[in-house]
Amino acid sequence: MGSASARLLKLFEGHRLTPTQRRIAHCMVRRAADAPFLSSVELAELAGVSQPSVTRFAVALGFDGYPALRRHLRDVPETPAPQGEGAVNAYQQAVRAEIDNLRQLSALLADPAPMERAGRLLAESPALPVLGLRAASAQAHGFAYFAAKVHPDVRLLTEGGSMLAERIDAAARAGATALLCFALPRYPREVLDALEHARGAGLRVVTVADSAFAPVAHPADLLLPAAVGTGLAFDTACAPMLLARVLLEAMCDGLPEAQSRLEEFDARAAERGLFVE
Known part of the structure; x- marks a missing residue:
């Protein structure tokens, strides 16, 4: 799993998300490189949900709204994966x-x-x-x-x-x-x-x-x-x-x-x- 995907998964950890919100989260993980630059409308279309659902998703993560979430993703620097640790996808992460x-x-x-x-x-x-x-x-x-x-x-x-x-x-x-x-x-x-x-x-x-x-x-x-x-x-x-x-x-x-x-x-x-x- 790339560092961008890992950052997103870490951001989502510990939050009780609804099935719709998890769908948005999974879409962001799949499009991790693009996620910081997607508008709420674009993300909603990719995830197959409504634009207000994207806003509620950002609030559920503790942000004032989706723009604040997007700024956070742009501002947090990527961190390299630990040495010797192979790629881990979202399915493996769930098992772990x-x-x-x-x-x-x-x-x-x-x-x-x-x-x-x-x-x-x-x-x-x-x-x-x-x-x-x-x-x-x-x-x-x-x-x-x-x-x-x-x-x-x-x-x-x-x-x-x-x-x-x-x-x-x-x-x-x-x-x-x-x-x-x-x-x-x-x-x-x-x-x-x-x-x-x-x-x-x-x-x-x-x-x-x-x-x-x-x-x-x-x-x-x-x-x-x-x-x-x-x-x-x-x-x-x-x-x-x-x-x-x-x-x-x-x-x-x-x-x-x-x-x-x-x-x-x-x-x-x-x-x-x-x-x-």
Whole structure:
């Protein structure tokens, strides 16, 4: 990756950009040499967005407007790449950022106590609602798929609307004492409402979020943070996915019948020829 592209990527790091704004950012990286000289109209046409979107993009980066962003790009001198470091493109940069996220998760898990506590809370809940709306629905689906093999009553909640509160109430009536929530950017308002309803129903909330300072954080909840990658047009969630698998392991440790249930599933799957070996 050229020094101009590297400067742009560094400028974008740490900013929560919308998909439209990320599209603009990627366009600028692809046209890094020309970016400091493009008008807002030209950039909008290249990125396939509106001119006001370009202005909002510049403001999201902390500038007064697009002219200020363009002046910044013209004024900051290019710096040579470190000696011995090969070219790195935007795709590789996204992968490296995720590797850093996984390193942060590893460091966080050096203290296993919060994970073990969360695993016990989920294992001891007779019914287990698993909540994940919009971007977080994939994480909720993945967890619920595997959890259902060892937990007797897993209830997947991936659709919002007026029925969501009723399904939480139904889980509580079935004996649920905890709810697992996956909350990833951008956070649907319905998630906050659902978590408030769950607390009101007496459920302990365990939340996997991208940050301990996420809008869903609540003093009464057990929050397990795992950062998402923001280098591509849409967030990448390798760390939250791995954290979910670790949480499954911790939950299994709290379920005495987990191993026997897995063995029973394997036996039935073999009888049915469920998988191609």
